[in-house]
């Protein structure tokens with residue numbers, strides 16, 4: 204029987220000193236209730252909490268641990284690097300190495316600028332798009348999340364939806380005015396917004412595969428139509444690959460779907476678990492960035508050597524072993540089929556969406572193709588399923604608006620254990 208005594212004590216203590224007891228809202232378990240689990244350590248796909256409970260991890264630190272926790276080569280590289288100091292705020296050879304590798308792995312980019320989070324990457328990409336096009340407005344999709352910069356907190360998914368605060372206080376009406384929203388998978392809604400704001404739109408930013416309203420796949424033709432519209436209207440197409448980058452494929456969603464974006468943003472895998480983000484594009488666009496061009500963007504700790512060595516080591520591993528992406532997708536498909544079987548047998552209404560190694564279960568009778576349909580699954584069944592799984596040692600994202608991120612350190616035995624746990628959990632929910 205799992206006990207959460209120490210986690211519970213720590214959570215009470217944490218709430219005194221940290222807002223809500225957590226440093227990022229989704230961790231607080233607000234939408235599922237109960238005590239968030241405080242983690243002690245992790246290895247491969249197994250998490251150990253402060254009470255000594257073990258779990259099979261389907262969050263993978265929200266993506267970065269694509270090859271599992273404490274991946275030996277990454278840990279070794281960090282240990283060696285840290286002896287040379289933790290930061291210089293000056294250029295290093297390693298930054299050149301990782302930039303070259305990224306440009307090599309990702310299609311359609313000549314240059315990359317490293318930052319410290321996905322938020323920074325997306326915020327900077329929008330600034331670059333505005334500077335490059337000389338236009339102010341941009342379009343984002345309802346339910347897509349691009350970080351917590353002011354201009355993105357309009358109909359954002361993920362934690363912002365979990366908390367029912369899509370329009371956060373603190374975001375000024377002036378800022379909100381320049382953020383236009385359209386419906387994911389609905390090109391007509393995009394065309395309408397473009398027509399109403401003719402000549403004023405700098406960029407369309409999209410999660411090519413949405414992961415912040417649960418996992419939602421682009422309908423056939425949607426991304427192609429977006430590309431065509433952007434080219435026709437002189438709008439830059441930004442793929443937010445913070446989740447999909449180096450996960451769906453070596454070259455991310457651009458490679459996976461064969462569609463060219465003008466700018467791409469990265470996070471998660473790119474830092475191997477360290478706080479890293481990046482944005483990238485053609486040299487024509489990227490040369491507008493300071494110090495070459497007038498668009499200012501900076502970071503004291505950007506390109507930090509410890510973060511860079513973690514990311515570089517992980518990316519090199521992925522680059523040298525592209526079969527890892529197939530292995531991981533195969534494992535995810537195996538899980539998908541197993542879950543499908545037990546869910547079908549349970550009699551509950553459900554949908555499973557999957558792309559590569561991202562997957563979500565939605566307790567709904569509606570196909571989930573956009574934010575409105577995703578919201579139909581934000582119901583009482585989700586927290587029940589979450590807690591039944593947790594009791595059985597399966598660590599799932601604590602919100603119906605999040606995707607599972609599988610890691611290649613998951614074994615088929617672990618996947619079988621997860622499917623069995625799902626079967627028992629669904630029984631217990633009846």
Ligand code: PMP
Pocket residue numbers: 265320321322323325348349350351361410414415443444445446470471480
């Ligand atoms: N874009 C996407 C698609 C994300 O999923 C996230 C975070 N989950 C971000 C941007 C923001 O990244 P960060 O939390 O590192 O600021």
